Each structure stands twice: as structure tokens, then as C-alpha cells.
Amino acid sequence: MEYREFMEQIKKDLPERLSGTLEGATVDTTQVDRLQGCSYEGLSIVPDGSMIGLTMDLQPYFQMFSNGISYENIVEQIADRAAGAYADRPAVTAEDFGSYEAVKDKLMIQLIGRKGNEEMLKTIPHHPIEDMEIVYRFHVQDTEMGQASALVTNSMLEHYGITAGQLQQDAFASAVSHKPFEIKTMAEVLNELMGAEIIPEDAMPIYVASNQERIHGAGVIAYPKFMEEAEKRLGGDFYVLPSSIHEVILIPDTPDVSVMELQEMVQSVNMEQVAPEERLSDHVYHYDSKEKLFERTDKYESRKLNQEFDDKNVRPSVLWTLRLNQKDCSEKPHKGTEAPRRDETAL
Incomplete structure (x- = not known):
């Protein structure tokens, strides 16, 4: 049995297994589009007379079926999970999102990588920051597991009758x-999480930047005055490492810091420790406090090299340019770490 056939069979058999508030619910197949490569084809379950339902990815259950778990057992598991998910759904009504005035104070921002999200970006408002994008979400509800939120789409802007510029202004204000x-400092964060001193304060200064919940917190680098405040804390220029979509790591730009080692660490951590749906970027970024400029390190090093040649009234040769590009392409991964955080539920 192929996956599509499996979905159709579940769609046919699941309704009679649903009970309580889900009895009589409409079950159908649906395409669920999400960021970070998490789109899937699964089931939608909408209770009778309700405007709010739930979606389920059936791939894990199809894998169970392929591994020999009985079909009847799987249908029962899906019914139980659907009942539990619907019972824990956010307590929202249509009125909560009926008008833009009712929702604009619930806006928040999220920073994602452009790579891998190209198709989704065609359907949602977004604002570029280097090779990343700011997108917008509505905060729905805090839960025991973290946070429920909804991605703002182009169709929502049309429904509310607002522009992308207005959305951006209101989202940042909110x-x-x-x-x-x-x-x-990394020491402060780990001490809070572990309840004990993990990193000595005299180690190389490493800072973690996020929001207070540490959910979708990497977007704080786009906040007004963030760079200026970070400059004060770190004492000047600094590097920005994209730990995940939830936080970034800041490291002072000092002579003993190797950009290549930072790049290798980011790539290694992304590959070995960060879930694909939470990866932000494989690149390292730099903030120039004199020029007030945030950019990728390859652009920073190229700009710095050009400035050095300008000061000497000469231009870099093609060989120099190729050597700089070759340095960026020859990086290999190293192992790193990432601070734990709470989960986030997307609607």
C-alpha cells in the first residue's frame, strides 16, 4: 500500500472511530504548507459546526504500518491522538481574529533562512536581512508545552485590507x-537552565541573544536598537552565529577569533544537533560598529580587503579575490553546542 492509498483508507475509516466532540467531524486529505521544509500531505479533521479543526501528518503512522504494526491498531492511535490534540487546542474564536485591530497587538516576528523556504515565501509577507528573511506570526496562546502561533499569509493581508509595510511597522512595535x-552571557543562560555554574565567567565571552521566552527569538537581531545595545555589551564589533531560529550567539570581534573556525562550528552544529525545522543559516555574520553595518562575514572580509587596497590606492587582483572565495568554500565541520529551549506549536 502506497502513502496516498493509506491516507485515503484512513480518511474512510477514521470518522467512525471518532467520539465525543469529534463525533461527526469532517475528515479529508489536505496539503499543509509550512516553513523550514516541514510541509506535508495529511488529514484535516474539522468538528461539525466548528471553524477550527486540526491537521495530522500521517507519515509516521504509514511508517509504523510499513514496519508491520496492524492497521486497526494504527487507526485507533490516530483517533486517540486527534481527540487529545483537539482537547488541547488553543481557546480561540473567530472573533479573536475577526479584525486587524483585534490582532495587531498579537503580532510577532520570526527570522528564517531564505534557502529552503523559497516556495513558502511566495505566499507570505517577508522582509530580507542578508540571506535570511523576517516573517510574521500571530501569537495565539501560551500552552504548557510552549506557544501556539499562526503564520501571517498574503491572503490574510488582503482579508484585513492592510499593506506589508503596515504589517511590518505594527509587528515590530508589538x-x-x-x-x-x-x-x-552563555554562562548566565546555562546557569539558569541547569541551576549550577557550568562555564567559568573568565572563559571567552560568549553571549546569547533571544526574546524572554526563547521561542522564535533569533529575530531580535532586527529589533531597533538591538545592534547598538549589543555593541555596548560586547565592547565593539562582534560576530553573530545563527544558533537556531530561536536564538543567536554573539562573540566579540577580537584578533584571536578565527572566522573559519566559527563557520565550521555553525555548519557542524546545524548538521549534528539542530533539527532541520529549526535551522536558521550555515553562515556567520558580522556587525561593524563604526559603519553600523550587519553583513555576512564573507562580505565583511571582502569589504575590509577592498578598503585596505583603497588606502594604498591599488585594487585587489583576481587571484586575491579567488583566494578569499576559496577560503569560504573549503570549510569543514567542527562539533559545537546549543542551549536548550521550550517547544513551539505552529497552527
């Missing part, structure tokens, strides 16, 4: 007010 940024 995010700064309700989800202010924090810059803490």
Missing part, C-alpha cells in the same frame, strides 16, 4: 513591547 530582547 514584538518590542511584548517580547523584548535579552542579551546574556
Whole structure:
């Protein structure tokens, strides 16, 4: 049995297994589009008379079926999971999202990588930052597991009758007010999480930047005044490492810091420790406090090299340019770490 056939069979058999608030629900196959490569084809379950339902990815259950678990057992598991998920759904009504005035204070921002999200970006408002994009979400509800939120789409802008520019302005105002940024040392963060001193304070200064919940917190680098505050904390220029979509790591730009080692660490951590849906970027970024400029390190090093040649009234040769590009392409992964955080539920 192929996956599509499996879905159709579940669609046919599941309704009679649903009970309680889900009895009589409409079950259908659906395409669920999500960021970070997490789109899937699965089931939608909408209770009778309700505007709010739930979706389920059936791939894990198809894998169980392929591994020999009985079909009847799997249908029962899906019914139980659907009942539990619907019971824990956010307590929202159509009125909660009926008008833009009702929802604009619930806006928040999320920073994602452009690579891998190209198709989704065609359907949602977004704002570029180097090779990343700011997208927008509505905060729905805090839960025991973390946070429920909904991605803002182009169709929502049309429904509310607002422009992308208005959305951006209101989203940043709401995010700064309700989800202010924090810059803490790695030692402080780990001490809070573990309840004990993990990293000695005299080690190389490493800082973690996020929002207070540490959910979708990497976007704080786009907040007004964030770079200026980070510059004060770190004492000047600094590097930005994209730990995940939830936080970034800041490291002072000092002579003993190797950009290549930072790049290798980011790539290694992404490959070995960060879930694909939470990866932000494989690149390292730099903030120039004199020029007030945030950019990828390859652009920074190229700009710095050109400035050095300008000061000497000469231009870099093709060989120099190729050597700089070759340096960026020859990086290999190293092992690193990532701070734990709470989960996030997307609707």
C-alpha cells in the first residue's frame, strides 16, 4: 500500500472511530504548507459546526504500518491522538481574529533562512536581512508545552485590507513591547537552565541573544536598537552565529577569533544537533560598529580587503579575490553546542 492509498483508507475509516466532540467531524486529505521544509500531505479533521479543526501528518503512522504494526491498531492511535490534540487546542474564536485591530497587538516576528523556504515565501509577507528573511506570526496562546502561533499569509493581508509595510511597522512595535530582547552571557543562560555554574565567567565571552521566552527569538537581531545595545555589551564589533531560529550567539570581534573556525562550528552544529525545522543559516555574520553595518562575514572580509587596497590606492587582483572565495568554500565541520529551549506549536 502506497502513502496516498493509506491516507485515503484512513480518511474512510477514521470518522467512525471518532467520539465525543469529534463525533461527526469532517475528515479529508489536505496539503499543509509550512516553513523550514516541514510541509506535508495529511488529514484535516474539522468538528461539525466548528471553524477550527486540526491537521495530522500521517507519515509516521504509514511508517509504523510499513514496519508491520496492524492497521486497526494504527487507526485507533490516530483517533486517540486527534481527540487529545483537539482537547488541547488553543481557546480561540473567530472573533479573536475577526479584525486587524483585534490582532495587531498579537503580532510577532520570526527570522528564517531564505534557502529552503523559497516556495513558502511566495505566499507570505517577508522582509530580507542578508540571506535570511523576517516573517510574521500571530501569537495565539501560551500552552504548557510552549506557544501556539499562526503564520501571517498574503491572503490574510488582503482579508484585513492592510499593506506589508503596515504589517511590518505594527509587528515590530508589538514584538518590542511584548517580547523584548535579552542579551546574556552563555554562562548566565546555562546557569539558569541547569541551576549550577557550568562555564567559568573568565572563559571567552560568549553571549546569547533571544526574546524572554526563547521561542522564535533569533529575530531580535532586527529589533531597533538591538545592534547598538549589543555593541555596548560586547565592547565593539562582534560576530553573530545563527544558533537556531530561536536564538543567536554573539562573540566579540577580537584578533584571536578565527572566522573559519566559527563557520565550521555553525555548519557542524546545524548538521549534528539542530533539527532541520529549526535551522536558521550555515553562515556567520558580522556587525561593524563604526559603519553600523550587519553583513555576512564573507562580505565583511571582502569589504575590509577592498578598503585596505583603497588606502594604498591599488585594487585587489583576481587571484586575491579567488583566494578569499576559496577560503569560504573549503570549510569543514567542527562539533559545537546549543542551549536548550521550550517547544513551539505552529497552527
